[in-house]
Structures are given as structure tokens and as C-alpha cells.
Amino acid sequence: MSPRFSPDVEQRLRRAGWFPGREVDTEAWRVPLEEEGFVFPDVVVRFLREFNDLYLVHDGRGVDVGRQPVEFDPTLAVGEVDRFEAWGADVGRTIAPLGELERGMFFLGMDETGEIYLVSNWAARYGVGDAGLERLLLGYRGEELPQ
Template sequence: MTLFTKETEEVLRASGWSPGRQIDTGPWREALERNGFQWNAVADRFLMEFGGLVVDISGPGITSAREPFELDPMLADGEDDRFAEWADVIGESIAPVGELDSGRYFLGMSESGDLYLVADWLASFGKIPDALESLILGKSPVPVDAE
């Protein structure tokens, strides 16, 4: 049994993923915590399986364009204040997990497992596996009300 649709699984496999994949996230966690980021166990588990993937997609999607993304939390280094501000809004930490659209947006994961688009605004792709489906198939994230 797979967690993903056939198309999403094919894209992930072409990007280097396989079921049960495990990588060491320790160096990322240590570097980012030193630089002011909050880390959480959910982001750590996610990155153990999907960290390091570069998903090179483009074209029309279901409700938005399909955009490339890279799951490397170091790409958000220097943005700890942005992540902390949005964490205050939602009431839980958001750890960086990568970037979307060649650095136009950052990706972060909350303690409760929501995958967020992090920018001057915040939007949720939902929880894994649905969040990866949304990213790969081109489904718009749901904006978070900042008030």
C-alpha cells in the first residue's frame, strides 16, 4: 500500500525517494538551532525520509502552477525571525524544511505536522502525505489568517 497517488509517487521516485528512505538530519538540526531556529520532531521525521530531494516539476496544476521545490532546510538559513514570527501566529514552532519555486517561498513544518508555505504571508498545504500531493499536483495552499 502506498501513501501517494501513482503520479506523485513517480515524481518522488524520480527525485530520489524510495519507501523507507532514511537520512541523517543531525547536521541540519545542529546548524539551524545554532542559528536561532526552533526544530521539532515532526520536521525531523519528515526530513529523514524526504530531506535532500530536489523535485523539478513545472506546468499547470489543479488549482495553481506546479513549481519546483527542494527539501533542504539550510536554504532558509538567515530567516529564523520570519519563521519565529509565523510560529507566534499559529502558536507552535515551524521548522524550515526547504524552499518552493527556486527560493521564491520557503517551506516549513509545524509541530502538528502541517507543511507551510512561509513568506510575507503563511499558507498551509496540510499534513503529509496530502501536502506532498498538493505540491506535486499543483493544489494551492490555504492562507492562514494572521489576526
Template sequence: MSRFSAEVELTLRNAGWSSDRKVDIKQWKELLSGFTWHAIAERFLQEFGGIRVDVSGPGVNCAREPFEIDPELAVGEEDRFAQLSNLFKRKFFPIGEVGRGEFFLAIDEEGFIYLLSAWALRIGPSDVALDHLIRGVAAERLDPPVEG
């Protein structure tokens, strides 16, 4: 069984992805040293880093927007990522942007992908999230954990 539907796999392949892809992330590790790296972010960027997916139009239940997997797009946003990580008790690491920079894409230490701006919206686990971004499935608003 394939990781992705035929439509999603074709879209990813057209953007430069392949299942055996392995990007050197050394330059990103140096440039983004102000962020908290974790193994999940490293593995995701090695496989998907540097691709740009050009989708548009209506989706399943929200508009499909282009997105880019490039953590450099968040340089200078270390404080925002730290604040949101603190608020939601997650280790958000930047992996790119959606649309024209309206949202950052972030991945947490469990492999879930989020849209971040002033708030966090969960898209899903990495493969599901890529499917949802490509097909236009709305993200769910994340609520901060209740202190107890």
C-alpha cells in the same frame, strides 16, 4: 493501499525518495540550531530531506512549481520563522523552498506543511502536502488565531 497516487509516488521516486529512506540529519541539527526543532520535522527530514522535485506547468488549480526539501535554505531566517510561529501559534520549522525561493516550506509540530513568506499558507498534512505540491493544488491562506 499506497501513501501516494502512482503519479506522485513516481515523481518522488524520480527525485530520490523511497519508503525506506533515512537521511542523517545531524549536520542540519547543528547548522539550524537557531530554529526550534521538533520530532515531526526530524522524521520528515529523515525521509524526504535532500530531494528536489522538478515539476512545472498547469496544475489542478495553480501552477506546479519545483520544490526542494533542504532546511539549510532558511539559514538566516530564524527571526522570520519565530515571528510567524508567534503570530500563528504554531512551531514552524524550515524544510525547504518552492520555486525560485518565493516561499519557504515549513512544517509544524502536528505535521502540517506551509508556504511561508510574509504570511502563511497551509498546504496540508505532510503526505497530502507533497501530493498538492506535485499536482498543483493551491494552498489556503492561514488566519492568525483570534485572541480571546
């Protein structure tokens, strides 16, 4: 069986506190964000159960762009439900917040298929699930979505 993550990505995740089988509680953030209007598909809840509260530091050159800090904390998107709904409508999916990229310069989101997005006044996608996480953390440029 092949490893889940490349050695580089696994090392960055472990330095941030991740380990295989990690699970954190989701209720504390889910209830207030759902009351605000966010919808969290099951795949997003599973992702955040494993990665929420991790902060990955800037880590040098990436494949296309520098490896920017990533913080997995959906509460960082409080007050931004309209932005996530608008981009979700544009792609025909429900996009829920995951956290931030580049110290709050951009939001990160995920849809019900597991696709990971950069969300701002423009949007880009990185890929689905672990493959999307790899691309994000290795410094690939996301595929920009038409506005």
C-alpha cells in the same frame, strides 16, 4: 492497504531520488540551524530524514496552480529564523524550515502537528503529513493565512 501516495506524486518523488524506507542523516544541518534558533519538532526531523536533499522539478499544470520546483533542504532558510518564529507565533505553533518552493521564491515549513506551510511575507498551509505533501506536489493552492 491503500498506497501511501497517488501514482503521480510517487512518480515525481521517485524521479527526485525518494524510495520507501529512505533515510538520510540529519545531524549535519540540524546542529547549525538549532544554534541559529530554529526548533525541529520530531515530526519535522522524521519528514526531513525521509525527504531532505530531494529536488522536484517543475512539472506542468497542477490542480489550482502550476507544479513548481520544490527543494527539501532546511539550510536554505539560514538567516530566516525570525520569519519562521513570527508565523509560528501567529498560528500558535513551532514552524521549522523544510526547504524552498519556486526556486527560492518561498520557504516551506512544517509545524509539530505535521502541517506543511508556505512561508514568506505571507503564509499558507497545505495540510498535514502525506496529505499536505500531496496537495503541495499536485499543485493545489495553499490556504492563505490571515496577516
